[in-house]
Amino acid sequence: MKRIYFDHSATTPVDPEVATLMLEYMTDKFGNPSSIHSFGREVKKAVDQARQSVADLIGANPNEIFFTSGGTEADNLALKGVAYANRKKGNHIITTAIEHHAILHTCEYLEKQGFSITYLPVDENAMVRLEDVKNAITDQTILISVMFANNEVGTIQPIKEIGQLAREKGIYFHTDAVQAVGNYPIDVNEYNVDLLTLSAHKFHGPKGIGALYVRRGVRLEAQQQGGGQERSIRPGTENTPGIIGLGKAAEIAKRDMNTKIAQVARLRDKLIAGIEAKIPHIKLNGHRTMRAPGNVNFSFLYVEGESLLLNLDLKGIAASSGSACTSGSLDPSHVLLAMGLTHEVAHGSLRISLGRGNTEEEIDYCLEVLPGIIEKLRSMSPLYGT
């Protein structure tokens, strides 16, 4: 059976060009970039080049890029690093209720360390209100962290405006842009961002590598100690194939950005329109226009998400859900709940996240099988009026 991958927000395949390059830096140019001999120097050069490519993707300077093991570590470093380094200035951090767990659970950890966190609510489209940000600021506020694009419902936040507000108040502004970087044009200066998290595996780079952008002058404390790598902000032998793979992925993403967005958004819009035309009792989750190019998220009333996923999987379609049954936790997606959805409606959510490899035929096939699956599950549901 042909398999269709509709889960690009979870992870993406590594670009073959990226993988081939990485292979070269594993078996052949395998040196440690800290070594002064030729094996080390040839890799050091490639690492520098990769840092430049990553910087170029977001309009930064290469010495503002610090490589980490992924988005989660970069989020941890941003929040804890700023919190501990600026404790004397204040102990208040503002974030939102719909952040990724890498932010939320780090904030909960910081609460235990004596920091005070405001979790901003969102509107029914998962959008943060500028007014709420403004009102949350106190003279203790040292950091505002708002994600760029939400990983579940795709809503793109008013980052530029929040960044401007933060700057006016002299507060650092971090954005978790894991879902956006490589898939959406970002410029740290245009968006008034002081710290930014990115992760390679969300845009056809390898897993296990990411970066934190840190604007020159931002006070940040390292969260790991060791050798002096990454200017001691993030020590440990560099994951050179990962870094070089990330660099190449950044280069490709920048080059293909516009065509890719156009292509993916067209498929997204077709899928949304198709589902809305074919299936009753549904709800589009997330903002209709301020939306990540590849994100489709619906709640199908009277249907439970995991059953839906498994049925799609049996038809060869890989997608995702915010259902409690999928998450392993006991509550459905905190994002959907924060948007005001009831447990039942949140339970029946389906996320289809498209990527550059998806085709019109795949959308057609999905529109062909989805209504039948929904109908079948509804016919089994005690909630669905007979």
Next chain:
Amino acid sequence: MKRIYFDHSATTPVDPEVATLMLEYMTDKFGNPSSIHSFGREVKKAVDQARQSVADLIGANPNEIFFTSGGTEADNLALKGVAYANRKKGNHIITTAIEHHAILHTCEYLEKQGFSITYLPVDENAMVRLEDVKNAITDQTILISVMFANNEVGTIQPIKEIGQLAREKGIYFHTDAVQAVGNYPIDVNEYNVDLLTLSAHKFHGPKGIGALYVRRGVRLEAQQQGGGQERSIRPGTENTPGIIGLGKAAEIAKRDMNTKIAQVARLRDKLIAGIEAKIPHIKLNGHRTMRAPGNVNFSFLYVEGESLLLNLDLKGIAASSGSACTSGSLDPSHVLLAMGLTHEVAHGSLRISLGRGNTEEEIDYCLEVLPGIIEKLRSMSPLYGT
């Protein structure tokens, strides 16, 4: 020019079989192991298999293995994780003066957090004395951390005995076995180890992946927050190609352990004997018998390490040094100083670390060019009596 790689303690080339497998899990089986669809499940299975292989290499149980981004992170997690989780029991940690910076700088960090650290001295062979360990223990001691094999001079510590001592006193025992795992037979039960750090890139696995072994029952606090991966001890999307590559490298290391050790140690002994026969005014650093199979470390009096390395590099030989000039810091190797070497002698150190790919011819070539280089540098040295 043919290049000779004599720097296996810095890093090793990835085994082609490992690299090929990783490639498959980058471009083809690229799913996120947390996903419930087929793309996720096929990777989850391979990750489980890799965890088993790593466990097998050190005689552990798979659920005692936690993957990290490398040795540095695993060292940080071990020390901080045990320190914070057991703070109520005590605030004293024992380590040695010759640990890697991933341990030493983490200890310095913990000192700032109110922990008290004892840095045990070593003898002239870089060996820790059991008596010193015993005497350092107080009723506040919660952790002893002693490296397995030293990365500079190769000395192998009396791990089993220290482990036994720790166990009798009810103190957790961690060993940084980054240089040993995969290159030396280790069994966590035989060696009485409670926590153990390993890193893939030191035994022909990829960079950017390592693991912490944590004996069941050890209280450890996560040092990173996020999704629930690695049973919440180390969250973040799994570096699946890295994990699977580490698993394969572990499998190969276990299979070839004995033949590899025999082969490498023979070359090592030949090189040591050759240098001692051919070059005057030298000093073998490290223990003569309790020594990592691939480690050769000499001080060449009246010679500075970086100049020596560069000259070797010009002849195609890649090695390493504990010279201050190489390290970028202002002091020569803390390991050599802890062994009682003077600044000048430490300055002239050369580490040649052999691996399974090295040959007899390479040793011969090295023995051919090294005396000339030493002679040339000495003739330039104002310290060398004319």
Next chain:
Amino acid sequence: MYTEKVMDHFTNPRNVGEIKNADGIGEVGNAKCGDIMRIYLKVENDIIEDVKFKTFGCGAAIATSSMVTEMVKGKTLSEALQISNQAVAEALDGLPPAKMHCSNLAADALHEAIKDYIQKRGK
């Protein structure tokens, strides 16, 4: 993650539907994850002649519902009352640890339906 048997019962669930004028109906909701399962019984001479279910829940919830209906059809009420959650899970060759609480639904719903039948008959 699921066994073949779970996937079989999930893909082709047995006895889905309602029984008009059922002799007993049992419904349980899993407060933890918000799922609901309803079981309908047709009883004759203390024997379960027919059983159907409707479930809003995950793969495990559907498979356990289906499995429990298969297990009790033709059984006496007292035999049916002895079927435990554990037994249903075992009949499916096990469930993932995180899902073990789901298997509670199926036996509980069955027992509720039997209780309902007994109460109704008692009147």
Next chain:
Amino acid sequence: MYTEKVMDHFTNPRNVGEIKNADGIGEVGNAKCGDIMRIYLKVENDIIEDVKFKTFGCGAAIATSSMVTEMVKGKTLSEALQISNQAVAEALDGLPPAKMHCSNLAADALHEAIKDYIQKRGK
């Protein structure tokens, strides 16, 4: 990490050695990293007729030593005194940032040697 010029002077250092009965000898030690550099001068009519060096130090230390001897040979003493550490580094097309302190050695050693010559002559 090093420029071609540095590597050239490192690989083929100019003017290595000692001058017997030198007119001036300058020695500086780099307290920071433990390196030592010694410069020997032969002076005639305030002109540096010959210059040699011995250095215990890294690639940059050797290259700067070599470069400074080339730069001053045939120069007057006052010309030589104007050669700065910065100038030596620039003549080598630059040094890695971490190594900039090494280039201090070379000009300093030269100036010490000149001072030594002046003092000796003064007697």
